[in-house]
Amino acid sequence: MVKKFISLSLITLLSYSAYAGGYRVAMQGNKQLAMGHTGVAVVNGAESVFFNPAATVYLKDKWSFSAGVNVLIADTKFQNKTYGWENETRNVGTPIYAYGAYKATDWLSIGLAVYSPYGSAVDWDKDWQGAHLVNNIDLKAFYFQPTVAIKVSERFSFGGGPIFVNGGVTFNRNVSRSMADEQGNKTDVTIEAKNVTAWGWSAGYLFNFDDHLRVGMNYRSKIIMKETAGTAKFHDVPAFGQGLFKDGTITAEMPLPAELSVGVSYEWNKWLFAFDYNRTFWKIYDALVIDFVDSPLGTSVNPRNYKDSSTYRLGAQYTVNDQLSLRAGWYYDESPVQDGYFAPETPRNDSRAYTGGLTYKFKNGLGVDVVFSYLHFSDTNNSYDYFNEDGQNVSFGGTYRSAVTSGGIGVSYSF
Amino acid sequence: MKKRYLLVLPALALMVSCKPEISEKIDSNTYYPGKADFSSYVAIGNSLTAGYMDGTVYKSGQSNSFPAILAGQFKVVGGGEFTQPSFADDVNDVGGLLFNGVGNPSFKTKMIINMSTGGPENIKGESTIEVFKQQKTAYHNAGVPGAKTFHVVAPGYGSMAGLAVGKANPYFVRTATSENATVLGDALSLEPTFFTNWIGANDVLSYATSGGEGVDQNEVGGLDPSKYGGNDITHVGVFQKVYGDITNALTANGAKGVLATVPDVTAIPFFTTVPYNPLTPELIGVENIDKLNGLIGMFKVILSSQGQGDRFQLISKEAANPLLIQDKTLADMSPVLEYGITQAVASGQFPIELTPAQIKMIAMSFGQARHATAKDLMLLTSKSQIGASLPVSTGSPVMDALLKKGVSFPIGDEFVLNTVEQQKVKTATVAFNTIIKQVAASKDLAVADMNDLLNKAVAGLRVEDGQIYTADYFKGMGNLNTVMFSLDGVHLNQRGYAFIAAEILRVINKHYEASIPLVNPAVYPGPVLLPTN
Known part of the structure; x- marks a missing residue:
């Protein structure tokens, strides 16, 4: 009984669509981002440690390094004409990456990648109209991935390695639409999971048809982030609810879905063209289940019902001279969120991205990678229909419109 | 190319980032007042308009009276200032009323749920709302708790002097602009361009909430409301005249408005929460049932001589049993019972020894008693009666132990709305609502059919976001987020x-x-839920 109470269809917890669909942030290399974040069949520096470790054995230099950061600004506007609700949120994210590859022998290359493929934050006004779903969320997951790649021949190589993830989330929402303390402050809960760790793996291969055409595939496994010692902290609890909304431990699981990438690239004179297809296996995220271990609230099940989604990426690079390369790209990204599950912590729908950038290589060999990207979203009328209140699912929705703009800078060096 | 230019590029990129715009964005054309003008909105009515809830008016509750909520929305389409009677003196937010510093049992503090006992109670604490501190101000919210239709036009309804003789209403005394002011007159002084009028409920519901302890003035042809008792049903002719007068006055200067209908008792939790048959065998005590049935059986035998044996039924050990109630519409069988019981005691058939005084007392109590049926509406106030001991001893400890209200001793008629009373209420409600709709039609005013709305809410009414609201009383955690009636069971929260x-x-x-x-x-x-009170 008590468990159903307050319709603690607690959350949404960790899900947030930062950039691509779901909570995937596709910004793992400024060279490749400028080419629409293609790269599974591209040999273009240390970024391959992420895109396809198999490609690292074809790098020319013994040592290759690449690191960078993006500053992304994600804007979302929301309105509901029935009630005259208007709201907006602007959030800044700074995904980073750092890669190194070392060609130990002619046929063996090892590498190390650090990157943050999932994450970002959304921060609505406290007690806004959708506060029972989310007030704010801040999610981060860092991947540490050592790789080994083996060149079988000049035509074929494969590689891969384990992935260690360290992630965390802070999430706040109101416990219901009307619960408030004696002063009228709405009761809310902050759920925090810190330093959650998990393991996964990545593997890929690269096939060179000839000097021009490459085909590659890379797979990153799903990783289930299991929190067994998270915390729940309630605020502005009315006196009668002290026994119910008890601070304490929570356990929860959140999947970081598997991703399969296949791609092809073609080099011709000063041109490089790339096409990637990503399939992200979001279906694993069917519900967010949070167990309030120390509270009579019990277990909260929050349907998510994500679907697998695809991304189609195109990119091109033109090498002007030894110093300067120019890049451009485009991609189309499907949202994994299905109609009726559109929650304001994942307030985005399908998007089209336009990217561009360049690398300028200084005399000392240091390359500076600059990138700009813009994601265009259409208006979407959608809602989250599974917030349970007194046994009844109620809907929260309206028209959402998002835009994401980012600029990034990185350095690359090889010798 | 210089290095520093390169570093500037990402910053430039971010500067050009532009905020998205929704294509059909809410703008100045999205909302409009249509044919209405909300620059001066006045709300006429009773407690439902005043923001009365949980048995009183208190500051935080009043801030969300329906007219205040409406006025907030009207602001989007040119609504003007909206004022409500000041409850700034309700410093503890507990409601109630003081009369020259003295409390009054008819104006208690607000009701809350005491979690340690589970039940609704008046919150502990003293009222600080002083009736004698007159504000002498006309307010846009002109709702006066307790007002009947004819009170709206009654001079002196806000008179301090009238209070002592029961001719004035303490809530209106607090705000009336003069001794002779009328509710309507004060409201009109604000030159309304738009109004809501939800008056009329008390013209019938005060009869119903009293359990029918009043006069239906339609039966006695009572055309002078100054002679009405507080629990009487207003004569339809009086209602029609006054209601028309009020509407004419409000629309005289072209104001538009909404007229609201009177809800039926069957849609109000005060009448629908307590079941007629809450007595499970466990509640009665299975071990008592045979003994009680011995008593009931004897009454049935005695009354069957008059063809009235079916007033009572034997208590079931399996199913839920109906309450024993008093019904003043029944023929008084006390002489028959007195004779019968006396005979039974004399012949030793009666299980207990009784004195003639005790026999008389029992006979009087059961003379108009019967078991309730599904058609009876038990008032919310009957809840505390069920299973209660008698307030005065019968003189026999055995009888005292046996006689429990609702089980073996009838609950008073004032706690039940029986079918005869219900019919009077229904007839009056239908008549008043017919008048309200006719007046609205004649003036091309909008009708908010609250009767229809709340009747639909009995089964549950789904709103835009999918939630279903019902006309239920607070049930605990099951409807904490959706209950819309306040703890008094009559008014909304x-x-x-x-x-x-x-x-x-x-x-x-x-x-x-x-x-x-x-x-x-x-x-x-x-x-309001509190851990203790």
Whole structure:
């Protein structure tokens, strides 16, 4: 009984669509981002440690390094004409990456990648109209991935390695639409999971048809982030609810879905063209289940019902001279969120991205990678229909419109 | 190319980032007043308009009266200032009333749920709301708790002097601009361009909430309301005249408005919460049932001589049993019972020895008693009666132990609305609502059919966001987030008044071709729950 109470269809917890669909942030290399974040069949520096470790054995230099950061600004506007609700949120994210590859022998290359493929934050006004779903969320997951790649021949190589993830989330929402303390402050809960760790793996291969055409595939496994010692902290609890909304431990699981990438690239004179297809296996995220271990609230099940989604990426690079390369790209990204599950912590729908950038290589060999990207979203009328209140699912929705703009800078060096 | 230029590029990129715009964005054309003008909105009515809930008016509750919620939405389409009677002196937010510093049992503090006992109670604490501190101000919210239709036009209804002789209303005394002011006159002084009028409920419901302890003036042809008792049903002719006068006055200067109908008792938790048959065998005590049935059986035998044996039924050990109630519409069988019981005691058939005085007392008590049926409406106030011991001893400890209200001793008629009383209520409600709709039609005013709305809410009414609101009393955690009636069972709570406001907005949008954003009841507070009181 008590468990159903307050319709603690607690959350949404960790899900947030930062950039691509779901909570995937596709910004793992400024060279490749400028080419629409293609790269599974591209040999273009240390970024391959992420895109396809198999490609690292074809790098020319013994040592290759690449690191960078993006500053992304994600804007979302929301309105509901029935009630005259208007709201907006602007959030800044700074995904980073750092890669190194070392060609130990002619046929063996090892590498190390650090990157943050999932994450970002959304921060609505406290007690806004959708506060029972989310007030704010801040999610981060860092991947540490050592790789080994083996060149079988000049035509074929494969590689891969384990992935260690360290992630965390802070999430706040109101416990219901009307619960408030004696002063009228709405009761809310902050759920925090810190330093959650998990393991996964990545593997890929690269096939060179000839000097021009490459085909590659890379797979990153799903990783289930299991929190067994998270915390729940309630605020502005009315006196009668002290026994119910008890601070304490929570356990929860959140999947970081598997991703399969296949791609092809073609080099011709000063041109490089790339096409990637990503399939992200979001279906694993069917519900967010949070167990309030120390509270009579019990277990909260929050349907998510994500679907697998695809991304189609195109990119091109033109090498002007030894110093300067120019890049451009485009991609189309499907949202994994299905109609009726559109929650304001994942307030985005399908998007089209336009990217561009360049690398300028200084005399000392240091390359500076600059990138700009813009994601265009259409208006979407959608809602989250599974917030349970007194046994009844109620809907929260309206028209959402998002835009994401980012600029990034990185350095690359090889010798 | 210089290095520093390169570093500037990402910054430039971010500067050009532009905020998205929704293509059909809410703008100055989205909402409009249509054919109505909300620059001066006045609300006429009774407690339902005043923001009365949980048995009183208190500061935080009043802030979400339905007219206040409406006025907030009207602001989007040119609504003007909206004032309500000041409850700034309700410093503890407990409601109630003081009369020259003295409390009054008819004006208690607000009801809350005491979690340690589980039940609704008046919150501990003293009222600080002083009736004698007159504000002498006309307010846009002209709702006066307790007002009947004819009170709205009654001079002196806010007179301090009239209070002592029961001719004035303490809530109106607090705000009336003069001794002879009328509710309507004060409201008209604000030159309303738009009004809501939800008056008429007390003209019938005060009879119903008293369990029918009043006179139906339609039966006695009572045309002079100054002679009415507080629990009487207003004569339909009086209602029609006064209601028409009020509407004429409000519309005299072209004001538009909404007239609201009177809800039926069957849609109000005060009448629908306590079942007629709450007595499970366990509740009665299975071990007592045979003994009680011995008693009941004897009464049945005695009354069957008059063809009245079916007033009672034997208590079942398996199924839920009906309450024993008093019904003043029944023929008084006390002489028959007195004779019969005396005979039974004398012949030794009666299980207990009784004195003639005790026999008389029992006979009187059961003379108009019967078991309740599904058609009887038990008032919310009957709840505390059920199973209670008698207030005065019968003189026999054995009898005292046996006689429990509702089980073996009838609950008073004032706690039951029986079918005869219900019919009077229904007839009057239908008549009043017919008048309200006719007047609205004649003046081309919008009708908010609250009767229809709440009748639909009995089964559950689904609103825009999918939530279903019902006309239920607070049930605990099961409807904590959706209950819309306050703990007094008659009036709505803040959430319920938002539900009412949303309906009135729908009506206005339709009738006056306006576009005003709705309110969502879900975010408004429900009952006050306290760990202890």
